[in-house]
Amino acid sequence: xxxxxxxxxxxxxxxxxxxxxxxxxxxxxxxxxxxxxxxxxxxxxxxxxxxxxxxxxxxxxxxxxxxxxxxxxxxxxxxxxxxxxxxxxxxxxxxxxxxxxxxxxxxxxxxxxxxxxxxxxxxxxxxxxxxxxxxxxxxxxxxxxxxxxxxxxxxxxxxxxx
Amino acid sequence: xxxxxxxxxxxxxxxxxxxxxxxxxxxxxxxxxxxxxxxxxxxxxxxxxxxxxxxxxxxxxxxxxxxxxxxxxxxxxxxxxxxxxxxxxxxxxxxxxxxxxxxxxxxxxxxxxxxxxxxxxxxxxxxxxxxxxxxxxxxxxxxxxxxxxxxxxxxxxxxxxxxxxxxxxxxxxxxxxxxxxxxxxx
Numbered sequence: 001x002x003x004x005x006x007x008x009x010x011x012x013x014x015x016x017x018x019x020x021x022x023x024x025x026x027x028x029x030x031x032x033x034x035x036x037x038x039x040x041x042x043x044x045x046x047x048x049x050x051x052x053x054x055x056x057x058x059x060x061x062x063x064x065x066x067x068x069x070x071x072x073x074x075x076x077x078x079x080x081x082x083x084x085x086x087x088x089x090x091x092x093x094x095x096x097x098x099x100x101x102x103x104x105x106x107x108x109x110x111x112x113x114x115x116x117x118x119x120x121x122x123x124x125x126x127x128x129x130x131x132x133x134x135x136x137x138x139x140x141x142x143x144x145x146x147x148x149x150x151x152x153x154x155x156x157x158x159x160x161x162x
Numbered sequence: 163x164x165x166x167x168x169x170x171x172x173x174x175x176x177x178x179x180x181x182x183x184x185x186x187x188x189x190x191x192x193x194x195x196x197x198x199x200x201x202x203x204x205x206x207x208x209x210x211x212x213x214x215x216x217x218x219x220x221x222x223x224x225x226x227x228x229x230x231x232x233x234x235x236x237x238x239x240x241x242x243x244x245x246x247x248x249x250x251x252x253x254x255x256x257x258x259x260x261x262x263x264x265x266x267x268x269x270x271x272x273x274x275x276x277x278x279x280x281x282x283x284x285x286x287x288x289x290x291x292x293x294x295x296x297x298x299x300x301x302x303x304x305x306x307x308x309x310x311x312x313x314x315x316x317x318x319x320x321x322x323x324x325x326x327x328x329x330x331x332x333x334x335x336x337x338x339x340x341x342x343x344x345x346x347x348x
Contacts, residue, residue, distance in 0.1 A: 003220050006304070010227035010269055017234035028237050036230045042179060043225060043272055048218045049187040055210040056194030060201065090190070092270070093305050097313035104314070114322050117310075121299040121326075126190075127271055129183045135275035136295075140282075144292045147336050155325045162321065 042134065050130040054091025061099065067107030074112060079156035082112035086119025086152060089126070096120040115156025122148040228273035236280030245285030250338070252290065254331065257338070260290040261330040264297025267304070274298045289338025296330035 022029055070078045089096050100113055123145050132141045199207045236244070248256045248263075267274045274295060282291050298305075301323065310319050 003224060006269065007224040007227060010224055010231055010273070013268060014227045014231035014234065017231050017238060020238055021234050025237060032230070032233045032237060036226070036233045039229045039233070039272075039276060040226050043229070044218070044222065045179070046184055046187060047221065047225065047272075048214070049184065049191050051214040051217055051221075052211065053187060053191030053194050055214045056191060056198045056207070059198045059206070059210065060194060090194075093309040097309050101313040104318075110318055110321065113314075113318065114325065117314075117322055118300070118326065122296060122329075126187070129187050131271035131275050133183050134181070135271075136279060140288065140291065143288065143337055143341075144295060144333075147292070147333050147340075148296065151329055151333070155322075155329070158325055159321065 039135075043131070046130045046134065050126055051091065054095055054126065057090045058095055058099070064106075066103050070103060070108040070112040072109040074109060075160065076153075076157065078109065078112040079115040079153060079160065082108075082116040082156065083119040083152040086116045086121075087123050087125055089116075089120050089124065091126065093120075110162065111156050111159040114159040115152040118155050119152035122151055224269070225272045228269040229276060231269075232273045232276035232280065235277060236284050239284070241284040244281055248281065248286040248290035248294075250287035250289070250342075252287075254335070256290055257293045257331045257334040260286070260293040260334060261297035261301070264294040264299075264330060265301045265303055267294075267298045267302060269304065287338060288341055289334040291334075292337045293330045293334030296333050300326040300329055 018029065018032070021032065069081055074081075086096070089099060096117065100108075100116060103116070104113060128141055128145065132144075195207055195211075198210065246252065248260045252259070264274070267277065278286075278291050278294050281294070282288070286294075306319065306323060310322075
């Protein structure tokens with residue numbers, strides 16, 4: 001359902017943008033369409049391989065050790081471990097949030113969960129390999145990830161105070 | 163406006179269909195697939211394979227629309243304006259604009275990265291690019307409202323969101339100033 005809503009919305013946006021472009025710079029339309037086609041052809045095999053890996057890895061995640069490592073008393077170590085998991089969790093946001101939700105149910109504390117979601121958001125390897133490096137280049141990806149490394153530890157650390 | 167003036171958005175998209183990143187992602191998928199086969203048997207591997215194939219097919223129209231919108235949008239704004247909004251001299255205001263733009267991007271990485279690439283090509287600096295991408299990653303309304311709130315308690319989501327609020331601006335600022343200092347030294 002979420003996918004359908006997103007799809008309709010994005011098509012509306014795309015058609016609207018193309019219409020505006022056809023009025024203001026008609027000469028640019030073929031180039032935009034050609035570029036969109038190249039990018040799509042480039043993306044699809046990556047998305048498929050990424051989703052497949054995510055599906056398999058979600059099956060392999062150990063959910064029974066959660067409270068021991070990520071409980072309320074796990075402190076900075078829990079925050080650090082959760083950050084590492086956020087880096088390696090494959091798949092889109094709904095995999096990560098589903099993992100987070102089951103972790104909460106299994107006894108995880110808020111601070112490790114903040115660290116997990118943050119690390120998943122800014123320094124996730126899977127997304128960088130599938131999308132960011134191919135689309136943005138290695139330099140942008142590397143610089144952005146390097147400055148973002150401390151973030152999950154800092155935010156998780158602050159969340160420990162609550 | 164000279165049609166040849168702005169470098170085409172997304173022009174740095176590599177042409178090689180099979181490259182290092184695809185090989186890594188495919189190898190990871192293969193290794194994890196072997197792990198699942200070992201743990202739960204081939205039947206489960208097949209089930210997951212079908213699920214993910216179906217999901218890819220469902221996502222396909224969304225990817226096409228997202229890439230189209232992301233390729234067209236930066237062409238609609240004059241490069242001079244992009245430069246003054248989120249160029250190297252746009253200050254904290256520029257980083258804030260980039261962060262808010264990132265929050266509002268209505269889609270996934272297939273939209274955000276090509277859009278950012280287009281804006282960088284049209285005069286945004288790397289600091290603003292990092293602020294935009296980070297704003298989308300940490301504060302994106304699409305992700306927070308649709309996905310995060312579906313799965314996680316609202317008070318947790320509020321705490322995480324508030325803690326993350328300054329982060330895209332800070333990260334963008336660090337990148338902008340580090341690069342500027344490096345350039346000054348050269």
